[in-house]
Amino acid sequence: MSPRDVDPPGGAYVDDSDDEALHWAGDDARGQAAPRLRDAGAASESALAAPEELPEADVARSPAERALLAGTVAFGLLYLALSIGWISSAQLLVYPSLDLLGEIMWQFGEFLAMVGPALWFAAALTLTPEGASRRGTKRMLGLLAGALVLLPWPALLFWIGSMQ
Template sequence: MTADRREDALDWGDPDDPSWVDPGRDDRVDADEPAPGDEGADARDGAAAPIATAASPADRRRSAVTAATGLLAGVYLAYSVGWILSIGSLPLTGATLLIEVMYQFGEFLAIIACALWFGAVMALTRGGRPAVRIGWLALGTLVLAPWPLLLAVLS
């Protein structure tokens, strides 16, 4: 430690230390080409340039599961919008106030069912296999489809 402690606070170590990282040099994607102003650096220090490695199969699988989960989340969001549109197109006037209130409560549950299903599947399959999670989410796409809207479009 030097007499000036402020200088020590700004010192991050020895650049010759193998654990030292230079973001301008070590994070290059194309390691075969030298960085600008770095010609012959590998020949000087005798170290080979870092080589970009491909993603491992586990990383690719994790990315695929994340993409599938995101896609199904988008489908569930579209389903909620579909339920909102289909509920607006099917008015009901009940004979009694109780029938009308219960019908509106059912409409509310139909709108939030997609979000509830998605949240429940994500919470209950947190530590499990990804295939089980995707399976339950896929099953929900069949069960929770906005059938009144789909039948109105098809007919």
């Protein structure tokens, strides 16, 4: 029998091992026993603040930032159209052979063609972070190059051929 299994002479035994499991050694010394929250009154006031009371830096954007945002949205819509074009192109093309490995590779290539525009768009946004010099120019050039490379040629050629 351990000493914990025996009731103390003055009262019932209280097992506090569950409470110990919720704390790390040194939590009390660092003052991290409870999270520190902002003043509830200040939080409710800032949540109810009118937009005109907010600092001007949070609301206003420079013309260059607005142009970059508009260009990014326009390219986002273009890349969505490219994905839709590749989906329709995948329905037009048929794999010419009967071997299993070739069929699997063909299907995988169609899948990559469908998600390629979305991956290029995400890469262009990710690879031009906030602090980069000439970020807008680099982003727009990357998005333009991707739009030219990722054109759904099978759908375009089918469409041009059907017009004749």
